[in-house]
Amino acid sequence: MLSEKMEKAFNEQINKELFSEYLYRSMVAYFESLSLSGFAKYYHVQADEEHEHAMKIFEYIHTRGGRVVLEAIEKPKTEWNGPLDALKDAYNHEKFITGSIHSLVDLAIELKDHASNQFLQWYVEEQVEEEENAVNLIDKLEMIGESKNSLYLFDRDMGKRTK
Numbered sequence: 001m002l003s004e005k006m007e008k009a010f011n012e013q014i015n016k017e018l019f020s021e022y023l024y025r026s027m028v029a030y031f032e033s034l035s036l037s038g039f040a041k042y043y044h045v046q047a048d049e050e051h052e053h054a055m056k057i058f059e060y061i062h063t064r065g066g067r068v069v070l071e072a073i074e075k076p077k078t079e080w081n082g083p084l085d086a087l088k089d090a091y092n093h094e095k096f097i098t099g100s101i102h103s104l105v106d107l108a109i110e111l112k113d114h115a116s117n118q119f120l121q122w123y124v125e126e127q128v129e130e131e132e133n134a135v136n137l138i139d140k141l142e143m144i145g146e147s148k149n150s151l152y153l154f155d156r157d158m159g160k161r162t163k
């Protein structure tokens, strides 16, 4: 059985993952407005992934006899100062999520909840990947600079993401 403290913390994490989905979905709309359909596709896939992150915790809470309580999802940003600004926001957001996951691990250790600690290790690894991906995209876009041709090709590559 999940402790009340752990249950509350997991419920808060569900909200953060759903917000992540919302934020990336908002980026999709932004990129579509710039006719960057590859970027839009990339963040659609990313948003789907965030939904899975939320649902995985949703199921876990039930598996441990807990109760899922859904709260309101904050309104995400809708405008950015260009693609690089949006990508930097995505990276900052992932760093925030990493911190949140680490706090959950700390709590699981404090409460001697070994099952939750083990469950969370998947997220710890996932966040390493999430941050690495976000940084790689920023590096590439910075390399491109003002070149419209390169941005066109990069957008085409971004659109190849399927998972």
Ligand code: FEO
Pocket: 017, 020, 049, 050, 053, 094, 097, 130
């Ligand atoms: Fe679910 Fe991108 O962290």
